[in-house]
Amino acid sequence: MSRVIDLNNVTVIRDGRPILNNVDWQVESDQRWVIVGPNGAGKTTLLRVAAAQIHPSSGSATILGQRLGEINVFELRTRIGFASSALAAHIPNSETVLNAVMTASYAVTGRWNEKYDDIDERRARRVLAEWHLENYADRAFGTLSDGEKKRTQIARAVMPDPELLLLDEPVASLDLAAREQTISIIGAYASAPAAPAMVMVTHHLEEIPAGFTHALLIRDGQVFAAGEIHHTLTSDKISESFGFGLNVDFTEGRFRVRAR
Numbered sequence: 001m002s003r004v005i006d007l008n009n010v011t012v013i014r015d016g017r018p019i020l021n022n023v024d025w026q027v028e029s030d031q032r033w034v035i036v037g038p039n040g041a042g043k044t045t046l047l048r049v050a051a052a053q054i055h056p057s058s059g060s061a062t063i064l065g066q067r068l069g070e071i072n073v074f075e076l077r078t079r080i081g082f083a084s085s086a087l088a089a090h091i092p093n094s095e096t097v098l099n100a101v102m103t104a105s106y107a108v109t110g111r112w113n114e115k116y117d118d119i120d121e122r123r124a125r126r127v128l129a130e131w132h133l134e135n136y137a138d139r140a141f142g143t144l145s146d147g148e149k150k151r152t153q154i155a156r157a158v159m160p161d162p163e164l165l166l167l168d169e170p171v172a173s174l175d176l177a178a179r180e181q182t183i184s185i186i187g188a189y190a191s192a193p194a195a196p197a198m199v200m201v202t203h204h205l206e207e208i209p210a211g212f213t214h215a216l217l218i219r220d221g222q223v224f225a226a227g228e229i230h231h232t233l234t235s236d237k238i239s240e241s242f243g244f245g246l247n248v249d250f251t252e253g254r255f256r257v258r259a260r
């Protein structure tokens with residue numbers, strides 16, 4: 001086990017105000033975290049610090065043993081898988097699904113002149129099968145449904161075999177069947193002993209897949225609660241962090257939330 005994310009007193013200032021404020025957070029390699037909090041709480045900002053995409057304005061952020069500000073972030077980013085809708089916007093609509101996933105080995109979107117080895121293609125096809133996309137390898141990315149696009153983004157993120165996998169709302173806006181299918185594939189991936197450390201941002205506790213072990217509740221840029229998932233996603237803590245009375249229960253491996 002090793003420390004994958006180590007944030008100490010991290011503050012991120014934008015437009016003169018802290019959008020993350022004195023955040024302390026540690027993630028170990030055998031943990032899978034969900035980040036939950038109201039709109040605008042700072043979830044995506046926190047994930048972008050973990051992805052080495054933005055630096056703290058103050059405090060220290062060490063990701064996979066590399067302290068941001070002291071290292072080459074381009075090298076570090078090759079060890080991190082990051083799937084978000086914002087990144088998906090960079091995948092050309094005409095790119096085939098196979099190429100969209102395969103180019104991840106070189107951390108680029110859009111296949112130009114790189115030379116790919118058979119081994120990359122074999123791995124990309126294995127990853128496509130793992131994310132139930134094997135029949136879409138030759139389809140243009142732009143022709144996929146939202147659910148297929150989301151799974152392609154995640155397949156792209158796991159292609160380089162990352163040591164840290166970050167998922168920003170991986171099932172947002174999917175229909176019921178696509179949502180349940182994607183939750184179940186992420187759950188199988190997260191539950192495998194060889195899975196990397198993972199962090200997933202979600203708005204809905206119902207969307208937390210199997211295999212997730214820890215939760216961080218964030219409110220107004222500050223950590224409201226963090227720790228083992230069942231000790232953190234309690235009715236009292238969720239109600240207080242969202243400022244609304246909510247009952248949380250956990251049945252058949254899934255969380256469920258109702259108004260009190």
Ligand SMILES: Nc1ncnc2c1ncn2[C@@H]1O[C@H](COP(=O)(O)OP(=O)(O)OP(=O)(O)O)[C@@H](O)[C@H]1O
Pocket residue numbers: 014015019037038039040041042043044045046
């Ligand atoms: N570059 C920026 N400049 C100014 N404000 C920003 C910037 N990026 C984010 N913010 C603000 O910081 C706050 C936190 O944003 P962030 O996207 O991290 O929240 P979030 O918890 O992911 O929100 P949501 O649930 O709505 O996606 C928001 O109020 C947002 O408007």
